[in-house]
Structures are given as structure tokens and as C-alpha cells.
Amino acid sequence: MSKNTGVSVIVCTNKPHMMHNIFNNYQRQDYWNKEMIIILNHNRINKRKWRKFAHQSNSHNVTVYQLPEELSLGKCLNFAIRKSRFNYLAKFDDDDYYASTYLQNSMHTLLNENAGVVGRQDFYMYIQDKQELLIRHTDNHLIGGSLLFHKKIWKKIPFEDRSTGEDDAFYSGCVANKIPMAQPTFKDFVYIRQSNNKHHTWQPDEHTLYYNTTFVTHTDSFHPYIS
Incomplete structure (x- = not known):
């Protein structure tokens, strides 16, 4: 790929305990030209600790910024994108798993299919407390933690000033503007959560959580199923 296909990984978090997961996901990426912009969206997170860890690891x-926790997730995402230096943007969630081939697969799909946005409608979902691995399908949107898109799309459709549903609003804007979208393989991304909603932005009831899912296996490690 050319030097113009660099990817800026954008991560917004208010969870200090997810620091290692965020860095591991980035370091794992087998992609030659990348950067990561981290937005600490919490007043009491120690920014120096994160910058020190970036250096030591x-x-x-990697660039770390801190914004007031009163700012919405949408505003934090827009801030991070304005700070990015590459034309392609990958939105990573702080608590999910991205396999080493994730960025490669996403960029390959986007460029080969001449898409403006790629993401996953089908994806692995791992329920940690139940050790359940499932495949989940979403009918009418791409899961937010799997979005990769060209910066020119964002300039036309910036994230809305909200902390829930900003991904869905972005997707709806892309549909309304007839932005071409494509779906890479689902086997390089795992949406990780607890059955309890306490630590998650999306808080479905049990029926909704398991709706449109296919059970894969009970396991204490999903890694053998990832490619």
C-alpha cells in the first residue's frame, strides 16, 4: 500500500483499567503505517501515566489527549479526528479485541470495493462472565467499534454531539448520503461484554442481547477462533 494509506486509530475512553487493552490492540496491528490518538474523557485519569506507558511500551x-468528562463522546471523536494526520480513520472501542490482521483486512476491503466506509454487521460477541462465544448479526447498522472510513466522509458527516447512538447517527448519515459501504471478514474482531449492563454504554435486556445470535461455543479463550 502507498504512503497515502496510513490509518489513524481513534480511541476514546473513560476507563483507566482499559489502558493495557487499548495499547495491546494497537501494537498487535500488522499494519505498516499507523498512528493512535487516545482521548481520555475523564477528569481523574492520569494522563502522564498513559503517556509514560506509551513510551515504555x-x-x-501514539498521542494522548485529555478532555473534560462533560464533553460528549461525539465531540471527543471529532476532536481526535481533527488531530489525526492520516486520511483513513479507524474507530476502536476500548474494551473490544482487534486481531493482528484487522486493519489490513479493513483497508483491503475499503480499497478493493471502492467503499467510503467499512464495518461489520456480523461479528463475534464474547460474554465474559458466561464464557459464551457467539456470532451476532445486526440488521440495520454497522457496529460502531468496527468502523473504518476516509476522512472526507467525516468532513461531510461529523459525529453528532451525543454520547450514545453517535455511531448509529453516523451510519444513518452515510446511508442518507449514499456513501458506498462494505463489510470485511467478521473473524478479526470480537465485541466483548458482560451479561450485566453496568459497565456498558449499550444496555439491552437479555432478549435483545441474544437476538440474531448464533451460539459458537463455551470457552475461556476465544483466540483459537480468531483469524
Whole structure:
């Protein structure tokens, strides 16, 4: 890929305990030209600790910013994108799992299918407390943690000033503007959650959580199923 296909990974978090997961997801990416912009959306997170960890872990091209927790997730995402230096943007969630081929697969699909946005409607979902691995299908949107898109799309459809549903609103804007979208393989991404809603932005009841899912297996490690 050319030097113009660099990817800026955008991560917004208010969870200090997810620091290692965020850095591991970035470092794991087998992609030659990347950067990561982290937005700490919480007043009491120690920004120096995160910057020190980035240095000590040899995480190259990582920038850490801190914004007031009163700002919405949408505003934080827009801030991070304005700070990005590459034309392609990958939105990572702080608590999910991204396999080493994730960025490669996403960029390959976007460029080969001439899409403006790629994301996953089908994806692995792992319920940690029940050790359940499932495949989940969403009917009418792409899961927010799997979005990768060209910056020119964002300039036309920035994220709305809200902390829930900002991904759905972005997707709806893309549909309304007839932005071409494509879906890479689902086997390089795992949406991780507890059955309890306490620590999650999306808080469905049990029926909704398991709706449109296919059970794969009970396991204490989903890694053998990821490619």
C-alpha cells in the first residue's frame, strides 16, 4: 500500500483499567503505517501515566489527549479526528479485541470495493462472565467499534454531539448520503461484554442481547477462533 494509506486509530475512553487493552490492540496491528490518538474523557485519569506507558511500551506514533468528562463522546471523536494526520480513520472501542490482521483486512476491503466506509454487521460477541462465544448479526447498522472510513466522509458527516447512538447517527448519515459501504471478514474482531449492563454504554435486556445470535461455543479463550 502507498504512503497515502496510513490509518489513524481513534480511541476514546473513560476507563483507566482499559489502558493495557487499548495499547495491546494497537501494537498487535500488522499494519505498516499507523498512528493512535487516545482521548481520555475523564477528569481523574492520569494522563502522564498513559503517556509514560506509551513510551515504555515502545508504542510508536501514539498521542494522548485529555478532555473534560462533560464533553460528549461525539465531540471527543471529532476532536481526535481533527488531530489525526492520516486520511483513513479507524474507530476502536476500548474494551473490544482487534486481531493482528484487522486493519489490513479493513483497508483491503475499503480499497478493493471502492467503499467510503467499512464495518461489520456480523461479528463475534464474547460474554465474559458466561464464557459464551457467539456470532451476532445486526440488521440495520454497522457496529460502531468496527468502523473504518476516509476522512472526507467525516468532513461531510461529523459525529453528532451525543454520547450514545453517535455511531448509529453516523451510519444513518452515510446511508442518507449514499456513501458506498462494505463489510470485511467478521473473524478479526470480537465485541466483548458482560451479561450485566453496568459497565456498558449499550444496555439491552437479555432478549435483545441474544437476538440474531448464533451460539459458537463455551470457552475461556476465544483466540483459537480468531483469524
